Amino acid sequence: MQLTGVKISDQLAQLNPHGAYVNLANLLRVRFAAQDLRLFVKRPVKSQLNGAERTRFRGRGMDFEEVRLYQAGDDVRSIDWRVTARTQVPHTKLYREERERPVFVLVDQRAPMFFGSQRCFKSVLAGHIAANLAWAALSNSDRIGGLIFGDEAQRDIKPRRSKHAVLELLHQLQEFNQQLRSPIRSERGKSLTAVLTDARRIAKPGCALFLVSDFSDYDQQCEQQLFELARHTDVTLIHVFDPLEKQLQSNSRLTVSDGVSRLQLPTDESQFQQAYQNAYAQRLDLLTRSAKRLALPLLSYATTDNLQQLLRERFAAKK
Numbered sequence: 001m002q003l004t005g006v007k008i009s010d011q012l013a014q015l016n017p018h019g020a021y022v023n024l025a026n027l028l029r030v031r032f033a034a035q036d037l038r039l040f041v042k043r044p045v046k047s048q049l050n051g052a053e054r055t056r057f058r059g060r061g062m063d064f065e066e067v068r069l070y071q072a073g074d075d076v077r078s079i080d081w082r083v084t085a086r087t088q089v090p091h092t093k094l095y096r097e098e099r100e101r102p103v104f105v106l107v108d109q110r111a112p113m114f115f116g117s118q119r120c121f122k123s124v125l126a127g128h129i130a131a132n133l134a135w136a137a138l139s140n141s142d143r144i145g146g147l148i149f150g151d152e153a154q155r156d157i158k159p160r161r162s163k164h165a166v167l168e169l170l171h172q173l174q175e176f177n178q179q180l181r182s183p184i185r186s187e188r189g190k191s192l193t194a195v196l197t198d199a200r201r202i203a204k205p206g207c208a209l210f211l212v213s214d215f216s217d218y219d220q221q222c223e224q225q226l227f228e229l230a231r232h233t234d235v236t237l238i239h240v241f242d243p244l245e246k247q248l249q250s251n252s253r254l255t256v257s258d259g260v261s262r263l264q265l266p267t268d269e270s271q272f273q274q275a276y277q278n279a280y281a282q283r284l285d286l287l288t289r290s291a292k293r294l295a296l297p298l299l300s301y302a303t304t305d306n307l308q309q310l311l312r313e314r315f316a317a318k319k
Contacts, residue, residue, distance in 0.1 A: 027173070030131050069090070106195070149190060196222055209234065
């Protein structure tokens with residue numbers, strides 16, 4: 001599929017997520033649209049030698065390439081003293097700029113993500129966001145890896161600059177997504193704190209980390225783990241939600257069930273609606289304040305949003 005012509009908006013709209021489960025074919029199709037995305041914006045640099053991507057990380061940002069004879073104007077700090085001593089002729093080291101960086105996509109596929117009132121479930125939305133990020137990173141010649149986590153298991157994808165790495169990520173994403181059956185959290189379910197703690201094992205210094213989740217169990221311990229991650233990695237938080245979680249419709253009759261009994265929600269009562277909205281607002285406020293304290297980007301997407309359009313507003317390369 002080529003995104004050209006006057007109907008480009010219609011073509012992009014067809015790539016938006018829908019349904020209760022992800023479709024691998026749809027995740028593959030977003031590759032063509034993601035080629036226009038650039039995940040990294042220019043930021044101030046603390047190091048003296050800069051790589052291709054400007055980051056806030058410490059380090060040279062350069063890879064050693066070769067040694068050649070010293071020439072007038074070369075930085076004396078780059079002189080290779082070992083080769084100079086051996087040959088009795090001054091030699092200097094040459095470096096090449098970094099052309100890639102590891103990109104990790106952490107995707108939440110736990111039970112609370114298996115929910116949606118319109119268009120698609122949160123788990124499907126998260127899958128499409130992850131697919132766009134992965135294809136965009138590969139298009140920018142970055143190494144792509146990931147961590148897909150469910151209620152009781154998780155799967156690591158080693159970062160590689162290869163289409164096979166993206167395909168492995170998408171296959172694992174589909175496998176975890178197909179295992180979802182209920183939005184009710186299991187008592188043995190993996191907590192977000194545990195996932196972030198383990199993410200420190202795979203996220204090496206200098207990498208970029210995108211966390212896609214509804215942050216339903218976000219707490220102070222999660223913030224502490226994010227603080228440790230953000231010390232050496234570039235963390236971006238992507239919050240997904242469904243409009244029904246944010247506000248109830250007063251004219252709708254909603255019934256909830258735990259598989260045994262049913263309960264009809266008093267959606268027509270203003271006091272209940274206000275308490276419902278306040279509970280969501282408090283959870284979102286906790287996440288927002290935490291991201292602000294840690295100086296982390298926080299993006300928020302609803303299951304009813306035009307995802308492709310919003311991703312372009314945020315990440316599209318400027319012509």
